[in-house]
Amino acid sequence: MQSWIRNDARKECSGSLDERVLVADGVEPSCLAAVAAHARCDATYAAWAREQVLWEGPVRILRAVAVDLRHQGKGLGREAMERALDDIVDREAEESTLVLALIHERNERSQRMAGSLDFELAPFPCEGAPGMHFWFADV
Numbered sequence: 001m002q003s004w005i006r007n008d009a010r011k012e013c014s015g016s017l018d019e020r021v022l023v024a025d026g027v028e029p030s031c032l033a034a035v036a037a038h039a040r041c042d043a044t045y046a047a048w049a050r051e052q053v054l055w056e057g058p059v060r061i062l063r064a065v066a067v068d069l070r071h072q073g074k075g076l077g078r079e080a081m082e083r084a085l086d087d088i089v090d091r092e093a094e095e096s097t098l099v100l101a102l103i104h105e106r107n108e109r110s111q112r113m114a115g116s117l118d119f120e121l122a123p124f125p126c127e128g129a130p131g132m133h134f135w136f137a138d139v
Helices: 002-012 043-053 076-091 108-116
Strands: 019-025 032-040 059-067 098-104 132-138
Touching (some): 043 059, 043 098, 076 108
C-alpha cells in the first residue's frame, strides 16, 4: 500500500485533477495503516454526472480507500473515508458536492461501509470496468 501511495495514486490524480491524500496513522512508527484519496473530477466525469444523476454542482471521486492487511477490522478504513468526506465538505463549502466511488461487486465490506456513510448504489452500470459499480453520495 505504501508504494501505491508513493507511485500510482500520484499518477492517477495528476494533471487537471485536484489531488488530496489523507492518511490514518498506524500503530507502528512510520507505518501507513490506512489511506483515502479523493480528487475533483475533470470535465468528462462532471458531464457524466450531470447526465446520469442530473447533478449540477461540483463532483469529486474517491480515488482509493485502502487499509493495510495487518490493520483491517479496526475501523481505520472508515476513519480514512470519513476524513476524506470531511475534507471534501471543507473544500467545497460553497455548495453540495456529489461524491462518486467505484466498488467491486464482491467487496461486501466496502459496500457496507459506503452504505453506512449514506452512499447509494447507482442504478446504472460502470461501463469499461467489469464487476465495478458506482456508488454516490451528496455531501
